[in-house]
Amino acid sequence: MLSLSHISLTIGEHRILSDVSCSIDEGEIVGLIGPNGSGKTTLFNVISGFLTPTHGTVHLQGSDITKLSSSRRAQMGIGRVFQNFGIFREMTLEENVLIALEALPKADRMQRGNLRKLAGETLDMVGLQSHAKQKAGSLSGGQMRLLEIARTLMSGKEVFLLDEPTAGVSPKMTQQVADLILQLKKQGKTVLVVEHDLPFISHVCDRVIVMDVGRVALTGKPDEVKKSKELRELYFGADPTT
Ligand SMILES: Nc1ncnc2c1ncn2[C@@H]1O[C@H](COP(=O)(O)OP(=O)(O)OP(=O)(O)O)[C@@H](O)[C@H]1O
Numbered sequence: 001m002l003s004l005s006h007i008s009l010t011i012g013e014h015r016i017l018s019d020v021s022c023s024i025d026e027g028e029i030v031g032l033i034g035p036n037g038s039g040k041t042t043l044f045n046v047i048s049g050f051l052t053p054t055h056g057t058v059h060l061q062g063s064d065i066t067k068l069s070s071s072r073r074a075q076m077g078i079g080r081v082f083q084n085f086g087i088f089r090e091m092t093l094e095e096n097v098l099i100a101l102e103a104l105p106k107a108d109r110m111q112r113g114n115l116r117k118l119a120g121e122t123l124d125m126v127g128l129q130s131h132a133k134q135k136a137g138s139l140s141g142g143q144m145r146l147l148e149i150a151r152t153l154m155s156g157k158e159v160f161l162l163d164e165p166t167a168g169v170s171p172k173m174t175q176q177v178a179d180l181i182l183q184l185k186k187q188g189k190t191v192l193v194v195e196h197d198l199p200f201i202s203h204v205c206d207r208v209i210v211m212d213v214g215r216v217a218l219t220g221k222p223d224e225v226k227k228s229k230e231l232r233e234l235y236f237g238a239d240p241t242t
C-alpha cells in the first residue's frame, strides 16, 4: 500500500532521516514511536509531500509519488491530521464538517439534505452532535482536535497519517480517538499513527515501528516491541545489569 525505500533527508548540515525503509499494508494500523526528535513528524512530511527526501523513494499502491506535490498526494488518498489546522472558528461545527464533505468527489452526486445527514453522523462519531450549531471557536482544545480528526476521517481518504492525535485530549476523548481508529480499521483503511502513549498504541495498532535518531530501530507487534530490551534502552538508556 505505502512503501518507503532507503529514505534519507539532510537539511543544511543536519541528517534528519537515515536510510529509512518500511512498508505498510492495506488495512494495517501501524504505530510510529520513538524519542523526541527521532524524526517521526519529518517522516510524515516526507510521506505527505511537504518535504522531498534527499535520497530514496515513496510508493503509494505501486506508483512512485516521491516527486509529487502534497495536494496531488492528498487527491491520491493520503490524509493527514494537523493540530487545530483548518478549523474555521467563526463557523459552526456543522458548517466545518460540511466544507470537508463538499470537497469529496462524490459530493456533487449527493443531495444537500444527505450531506447534512452525513455531517450529523460525523459529529455524532465524536460525540459533538449536540454542539452542531455552535461556533467551532467555542470548543475546548480537545474537542477541536476531535472535530479535526472526524473531519479528516470522513474525507474519503485511504491512508491516514495521525501525528499525536491524543495530545492535549482528555482520557475519555482519547478513548474516542482510539474507537475512531478501530472504526477505520473495520472499513479497511490504512493508518499510520505517531503517539507517545504506549497503552494507546498497543490498543489500536497491529504493528509498531520504533524510530531513533532518524532510523528505524526496530519493528514488531506491540507486545513484542513493549517487551524488547532495545525499546527500554532507547527510552531509558542502557541497563548496566542486563
Ligand atoms: N526544517 C528543519 N530544519 C532543520 N532541522 C529540522 C527541521 N525539521 C526538523 N528538524 C530536526 O529534525 C529532527 C527530527 O524532528 P521531528 O520533528 O521529525 O522529530 P519527532 O520524532 O517528530 O519528535 P517529537 O516526538 O518531539 O514530535 C529534530 O532534531 C529536529 O530538530
Ligand SMILES: [Mg+2]
Pocket: 040, 041, 042
Ligand atoms: Mg513530532
